[in-house]
Amino acid sequence: MGISWKQFKEMDFIRGEVKYRKYRTEGFSTPTRKLELYSTVLEKMAYDPLPQYHEPPGSPYSAPELYKEYPYILVSGRRIPGFFCSEGRQIPCLRELQPDPVVEIHQETAEKSGIKEGDWVIIESPRGKIRHRARLFAGMDPRIVFAQHGWWFPESEDPMRGWRESNVNMLTDNSYENCDPAMGGTAIRTLLCRIYPEVPQGRSDK
Amino acid sequence: MRKHALVIDHDACWGCRTCEVACAQEYDFKSKFLLVTEEGPSQDNSIHDYTYRVNVCRHCEDPPCVGACPEEAISQRDDGIVVLDADRCTGCRSCIEACPYEVIAFDEEQQVAQKCNLCRHRVDNGLIPACADNVCLAHCIYFGEPADIEATIEGKRKKRQTI
Numbered sequence: 539m540g541i542s543w544k545q546f547k548e549m550d551f552i553r554g555e556v557k558y559r560k561y562r563t564e565g566f567s568t569p570t571r572k573l574e575l576y577s578t579v580l581e582k583m584a585y586d587p588l589p590q591y592h593e594p595p596g597s598p599y600s601a602p603e604l605y606k607e608y609p610y611i612l613v614s615g616r617r618i619p620g621f622f623c624s625e626g627r628q629i630p631c632l633r634e635l636q637p638d639p640v641v642e643i644h645q646e647t648a649e650k651s652g653i654k655e656g657d658w659v660i661i662e663s664p665r666g667k668i669r670h671r672a673r674l675f676a677g678m679d680p681r682i683v684f685a686q687h688g689w690w691f692p693e694s695e696d697p698m699r700g701w702r703e704s705n706v707n708m709l710t711d712n713s714y715e716n717c718d719p720a721m722g723g724t725a726i727r728t729l730l731c732r733i734y735p736e737v738p739q740g741r742s743d744k
Numbered sequence: 745m746r747k748h749a750l751v752i753d754h755d756a757c758w759g760c761r762t763c764e765v766a767c768a769q770e771y772d773f774k775s776k777f778l779l780v781t782e783e784g785p786s787q788d789n790s791i792h793d794y795t796y797r798v799n800v801c802r803h804c805e806d807p808p809c810v811g812a813c814p815e816e817a818i819s820q821r822d823d824g825i826v827v828l829d830a831d832r833c834t835g836c837r838s839c840i841e842a843c844p845y846e847v848i849a850f851d852e853e854q855q856v857a858q859k860c861n862l863c864r865h866r867v868d869n870g871l872i873p874a875c876a877d878n879v880c881l882a883h884c885i886y887f888g889e890p891a892d893i894e895a896t897i898e899g900k901r902k903k904r905q906t907i
Contacts, residue, residue: 547878619760619881631768635761677785677792 585720594728595716608730610683614706615726624688639689639704641670644680651734658736661685663709663729669736670704683733747824749890750862750876752798753897756884759796763875763885770874777860778875799847801860812842825862833857
């Protein structure tokens with residue numbers, strides 16, 4: 539790239555030449571070379587070519603009965619600086635920064651569920667349950683439960699390294715109905731869940 | 745000699761904590777002189793305020809820890825670096841109480857106080873401290889001449905239109 543290591547270290551980032559309005563000479567990267575609101579690619583694959591909104595399957599609106607039993611919306615994609623997806627749990631100096639899986643909930647939600655800061659809690663969906671440590675956070679909607687993803691425990695003696703214990707994939711839905719018909723993506727931020735302390739109140743967390 | 749300073753642009757920090765790892769790595773994972781903490785969310789005029797704070801020795805202009813130490817174990821070099829000599833420390837913790845930034849730690853095992861010596865072994869060899877050596881993902885830790893750093897930070901804030 540014609541720069542030295544020393545020069546690179548002084549830069550914030552490297553990027554190639556930035557060209558604006560390329561479409562004027564080259565068009566867009568679609569079969570028609572036009573900006574496609576009507577996707578000819580999706581049409582060719584026999585999917586609806588126009589963007590549409592579908593309420594996700596497990597939401598308070600599409601599943602009101604389930605919502606009575608599982609009264610919180612689980613957002614599971616929380617990024618953790620230091621780790622990348624499931625990577626890095628085995629590196630001691632990174633793990634020290636984030637020793638446990640942490641779920642963020644609003645103070646109001648915590649009070650209703652009898653959860654205190656730092657408590658181990660169970661997050662449960664119709665498909666399974668996992669344990670995280672609770673962190674109370676006022677900067678979020680009280681209807682949301684915000685869990686981390688990618689957890690496993692390299693220190694565990696279990697040959698599966700305890701991944702079933704806290705991994706949010708235990709709660710998500712892989713069923714055909716839940717997947718996006720064209721892309722196959724799973725709903726990971728629109729799940730219903732309930733949350734409660736791991737040990738009944740009054741007992742110590744040991 | 746040139747005056748050194750470690751300046752943190754807290755507006756830019758988003759809590760990646762790479763500086764903590766860089767510090768621990770520099771000292772073979774035996775010590776860490778830097779800790780990122782979270783402040784907030786506090787509610788002011790119904791706006792949530794939430795920030796990260798990089799807690800590390802600021803190598804103050806007139807460091808209160810130097811005067812507080814009865815053993816003269818803490819001194820300030822001509823270039824501004826405030827150094828704690830663990831061999832002379834008796835563990836009285838006076839410096840810990842005196843520090844306005846609460847960045848002097850106590851090593852329970854050795855029974856001595858511990859603080860950032862601004863990677864003097866690196867600085868004396870023409871390098872910059874581990875935490876400021878372009879490890880920070882937000883590029884918010886600066887080392888060098890205070891006036892230059894202020895100018896750089898101001899330039900960056902203008903660029904991202906936060907002033």
